[in-house]
Amino acid sequence: MYSTTEKALIASIWEKVMPHTEQWGGEALERLLAVFPQTKIYFKHMNTCPGSAAIRAHGGKVMKAIGSAAGDVDNMASTLSSLSELHAYNLMVDPTNFKLLSHCILVVLANHLPSEFTPEAHLAFDKFLASVAAILSHKYR
Template sequence: MSLSIREKDTVQEFLNRMRGQHNEVGSESLVRLMIVFPQSKSYFAHWKDLSKDSVNIRKHGIVIMDGVYDALAKIDNLNDGLLTLSEMHAFMLRIDPINFKLFIHCILVTLSMMFPEDFTPQVHLAVDKFLALVSLALQQKYR
């Protein structure tokens, strides 16, 4: 699976347009993940407050979305570009890779809620495909 030139342009245009609110997207998506898929809370058991406005959630939301923008900058070579993140998630954090797919779903839902006019079916398809490729790149060290 790969992105067409049109899909790359669509992803870059949409994500750059929402850049000013990407921190909010990150924290909202992370809280949504923990509510809809409560098993994901186990990775954050050391945080006392798991609400949307908690300092830890907001900080980690920023880290996640910064990672998405880092991936956007490496869109033509995600496997090599995200190798360090893949190693960290596989060997240090030991994140179950199914959580990448679950989190992508939460990001897509959040984007559709926050940007209903801009999140057209074409944008949805391109962003979903891009995030799926990011997920595959993050899973490369699990294989």
Template sequence: MTLTDAEKVLALSLWEKIAPKAETLGAEAMDSLTTSSKEAAKYFEKFDISKNSPDMLAHGGKIMNAIGDAIKNYDKLKESMATLTDLHVNTIHVTRDLYELMCQCIVAVMSKHFPEEFDDTMAALRKPFLDEVCRVLAGSGEK
């Protein structure tokens, strides 16, 4: 997928609304992920995965900020996410299925908190964009 200039502007404008709430929104997505998947919870055995714990807020913020960086650096996505890709592929061994589930959790949280922004135009953009981010993080991105 390649975003048009107009889609990049749209994604950036939504990110500006998300950024101040990155930790809490990310923690909410993490909570959804870890409560819906025992496999996901295993990746976070050393974390306090209780709702809104400092670990969930910190890691949720990292996830959301990585998505923000992906939006800002879309034209060089693979290069900008190389360190995260290496960590997740070679050290943590995160599965593609887990990325897909996390993306679903993120979309659900964003849709809940930003219902007006998640109109048909954004719907057509968000899934392919997040799928592309997941491909890159899984080590199979084309960008």
């Protein structure tokens, strides 16, 4: 459950992210691939070089999915259900990677939103991304 304050912080941060989903999503994926190179196994089909258009586009898709969840915090499990199935049954992504990507997203947000990404906002968004990761991992059980 999220408090009213947490929901407001998540919505406020996401409002600032929306115009930059592809750029910041690409940065988060680039960071993931650089810091955790073992994750490259899931991207064999695309150019994983920094600045790659494919990584930037996929990062945008990831961030838009997160945005869908941010827009419906009380119903995230339903919102992310099809993505959970896709990643578990078709792509067979190790669910640990969702947590790693969440960390990378937090770093990107902190870099781009230094004054808005207060400790309270960081905590709320970390809680939110942990929920997203848990929902995406749910079908693995």
